[in-house]
Amino acid sequence: MRDSIRVLILGSGQMAREIVRVLQSKRGVAVVGVCDRRPDLDAAGIAGIMGLDADVDVQVESDLATAIQRVQPDIAIQATRSHLVEVWPDIRLLLSGGVSVISIAEEMAFPSCSSKAIARQMHDVALANGAVVLGTGVNPGFVMDLLVIVLSGVCAHVDSISATRANDLSPYGPSVLKAQGVGMTPDAFDRGLRDGSISGHIGFRQSMHMVAHALGWTIDTIEETREPIVSTVRRETPHVVVEPGCVAGCLHRAVAYRNGAQVITLTHPQQVHPALEGETTADRIEIRGVPNIQFEGCPEIPGGQATAALAVNVIPRVLSASPGLHTMADLPVPAALSADVRKFIQPGVVAPDG
Amino acid sequence: MRDSIRVLILGSGQMAREIVRVLQSKRGVAVVGVCDRRPDLDAAGIAGIMGLDADVDVQVESDLATAIQRVQPDIAIQATRSHLVEVWPDIRLLLSGGVSVISIAEEMAFPSCSSKAIARQMHDVALANGAVVLGTGVNPGFVMDLLVIVLSGVCAHVDSISATRANDLSPYGPSVLKAQGVGMTPDAFDRGLRDGSISGHIGFRQSMHMVAHALGWTIDTIEETREPIVSTVRRETPHVVVEPGCVAGCLHRAVAYRNGAQVITLTHPQQVHPALEGETTADRIEIRGVPNIQFEGCPEIPGGQATAALAVNVIPRVLSASPGLHTMADLPVPAALSADVRKFIQPGVVAPDG
Numbered sequence: 271m272r273d274s275i276r277v278l279i280l281g282s283g284q285m286a287r288e289i290v291r292v293l294q295s296k297r298g299v300a301v302v303g304v305c306d307r308r309p310d311l312d313a314a315g316i317a318g319i320m321g322l323d324a325d326v327d328v329q330v331e332s333d334l335a336t337a338i339q340r341v342q343p344d345i346a347i348q349a350t351r352s353h354l355v356e357v358w359p360d361i362r363l364l365l366s367g368g369v370s371v372i373s374i375a376e377e378m379a380f381p382s383c384s385s386k387a388i389a390r391q392m393h394d395v396a397l398a399n400g401a402v403v404l405g406t407g408v409n410p411g412f413v414m415d416l417l418v419i420v421l422s423g424v425c426a427h428v429d430s431i432s433a434t435r436a437n438d439l440s441p442y443g444p445s446v447l448k449a450q451g452v453g454m455t456p457d458a459f460d461r462g463l464r465d466g467s468i469s470g471h472i473g474f475r476q477s478m479h480m481v482a483h484a485l486g487w488t489i490d491t492i493e494e495t496r497e498p499i500v501s502t503v504r505r506e507t508p509h510v511v512v513e514p515g516c517v518a519g520c521l522h523r524a525v526a527y528r529n530g531a532q533v534i535t536l537t538h539p540q541q542v543h544p545a546l547e548g549e550t551t552a553d554r555i556e557i558r559g560v561p562n563i564q565f566e567g568c569p570e571i572p573g574g575q576a577t578a579a580l581a582v583n584v585i586p587r588v589l590s591a592s593p594g595l596h597t598m599a600d601l602p603v604p605a606a607l608s609a610d611v612r613k614f615i616q617p618g619v620v621a622p623d624g
Numbered sequence: 625m626r627d628s629i630r631v632l633i634l635g636s637g638q639m640a641r642e643i644v645r646v647l648q649s650k651r652g653v654a655v656v657g658v659c660d661r662r663p664d665l666d667a668a669g670i671a672g673i674m675g676l677d678a679d680v681d682v683q684v685e686s687d688l689a690t691a692i693q694r695v696q697p698d699i700a701i702q703a704t705r706s707h708l709v710e711v712w713p714d715i716r717l718l719l720s721g722g723v724s725v726i727s728i729a730e731e732m733a734f735p736s737c738s739s740k741a742i743a744r745q746m747h748d749v750a751l752a753n754g755a756v757v758l759g760t761g762v763n764p765g766f767v768m769d770l771l772v773i774v775l776s777g778v779c780a781h782v783d784s785i786s787a788t789r790a791n792d793l794s795p796y797g798p799s800v801l802k803a804q805g806v807g808m809t810p811d812a813f814d815r816g817l818r819d820g821s822i823s824g825h826i827g828f829r830q831s832m833h834m835v836a837h838a839l840g841w842t843i844d845t846i847e848e849t850r851e852p853i854v855s856t857v858r859r860e861t862p863h864v865v866v867e868p869g870c871v872a873g874c875l876h877r878a879v880a881y882r883n884g885a886q887v888i889t890l891t892h893p894q895q896v897h898p899a900l901e902g903e904t905t906a907d908r909i910e911i912r913g914v915p916n917i918q919f920e921g922c923p924e925i926p927g928g929q930a931t932a933a934l935a936v937n938v939i940p941r942v943l944s945a946s947p948g949l950h951t952m953a954d955l956p957v958p959a960a961l962s963a964d965v966r967k968f969i970q971p972g973v974v975a976p977d978g
Binding site for chain 1: 782
């Protein structure tokens with residue numbers, strides 16, 4: 271069998287560390303490098319917080335070009351930022367070096383939503399260098415798009431789709447909490463909405479376009495609303511305290527229209543400790559069509575764990591795919607890899623004696 | 625754009641007719657032939673019950689080789705029998721003629737469960753003739769395998785899987801009802817189990833092996849039990865009457881063991897009109913692992929409609945796949961095709977401007 275799959279991790283935040291933990295639990299795959307630029311930690315410090323031994327196992331580099339050259343990765347997993355313009359320079363460098371990329375940047379789930387020009391360039395650079403690039407994550411990338419698409423497969427016809435994800439933000443780190451306005455006063459939340467520092471969920475447009483693309487729909491317009499979820503009780507996580515009267519999270523909704531009709535409705539109330547006010551968490555998908563379909567998971571799929579698992583479970587899908595830009599909807603589905611990861615590369619046609 | 629995709633239908637039973645109805649609702653795809661051998665109906669009669677105009681649109685043939693030659697199909701959809709040995713001769717003829725095949729035969733969901741030799745031959749004949757062959761259907765093919773695999777994709781680790789499908793057999797035709805013992809006395813049911821005329825659900829082994837293959841598990845043994853569901857009330861469908869004290873359906877269970885541990889448990893109570901005794905119908909999937917995942921759809925995905933929709937929705941997946949034998953788990957996921965079916969062929973890499 272080939273040598274272990276060599277993985278370079280971009281980022282050293284909470285998600286990067288979770289991805290490393292999942293990789294360390296798998297056979298046939300090795301974390302060979304971490305690339306991050308942090309003012310607060312040197313290479314040994316970064317290796318330390320990631321549970322890696324910098325001297326023996328892993329190169330920690332602040333410069334990506336150097337990391338690619340020294341580490342010679344088969345694949346890179348990017349867990350740095352959310353927006354396409356932020357992550358594209360590193361992705362371009364990786365693809366140009368023939369390194370395939372799995373990114374958990376939300377806007378990478380369907381890059382053409384953010385910039386058709388960058389998406390086109392990304393596809394061309396990947397093609398030219400025989401590399402593959404894929405965006406994944408729990409949402410966008412799974413709950414409100416891939417799972418919706420899969421379920422639509424049993425429908426002869428679909429009129430409309432709605433999906434709700436009511437989740438618990440408590441396990442998340444500071445950057446996610448800040449983007450949801452958690453801990454702020456309602457006034458500060460409103461200012462944050464206006465100045466763009468509070469984004470709510472990033473990914474509705476990506477999910478909607480992924481679903482529409484899979485079904486062959488053209489979306490005319492998407493409307494979004496964001497409201498603060500004001501807490502009546504004190505809520506606390508390792509990274510934030512929400513006083514009564516302050517904001518526990520953001521209720522974000524989006525509606526997509528096709529030929530004037532409301533065809534996709536996505537509702538995503540995200541807050542810390544919703545159970546403290548009796549709110550249950552759940553993922554719910556409803557398809558109106560022939561036949562009607564509804565599925566519900568309660569509690570919700572835990573986002574951080576799911577994103578980390580997906581980023582690892584898609585490795586063989588990416589290494590088996592044709593070069594270029596892919597989405598979760600055009601590769602074979604991910605699965606929990608419970609054997610040597612190398613065994614899942616290029617099964618292509620299923621082994622008839624499998 | 626290319627001419628409409630030419631579809632040959634094998635069979636003229638309830639599922640074949642439902643598949644034709646779905647095909648007729650789509651653009652870019654045409655039913656150009658039906659092949660069946662029926663003592664009760666001539667060609668015009670078969671065309672009639674299928675809602676087709678035999679003179680103008682469609683060739684009705686009793687001989688498959690003749691049908692292939694006259695109709696020149698791009699793809700055949702097989703809706704005839706359940707078992708691999710029954711459907712393999714027609715599949716071989718089709719593949720040998722370069723015609724790709726979608727089969728709803730339950731054992732086609734993972735053919736090597738029934739015969740590794742036939743599965744290997746099927747793969748080789750498909751490869752040699754540049755054709756693709758795929759088994760699909762609601763179950764096996766979707767609820768207890770593809771959907772389980774997709775959901776496992778968010779898990780870093782899976783200990784065990786259980787799935788329950790409690791469904792309503794009322795919409796089904798005589799052959800399905802007979803295989804479940806519906807309408808029989810409990811004694812006749814027991815005799816049917818012993819002589820093999822009552823099969824219960826066909827597909828547990830296929831679903832289990834599809835899941836195990838996707839996760840990289842090796843299954844040691846599978847144990848199955850079948851019990852009659854005895855009705856206390858009168859139940860009636862267009863095809864059967866169940867008197868009180870007689871059998872409304874079959875409760876079929878299967879357990880798969882790996883390294884001595886129970887890793888997959890599938891439970892499938894199938895009966896007519898379960899609501900008459902207050903039974904709800906549902907699909908339920910539970911994964912014990914990291915994280916735990918549970919999803920439930922209530923009522924259950926309607927089997928007949930779903931199987932017909934899947935058989936049509938996978939057409940572009942099959943026509944875009946590499947030659948050979950595939951399963952639902954190694955192709956991109958099906959989606960409800962809401963535009964010209966030809967547009968979904970070989971998207972391969974997602975259009976960045978999609």
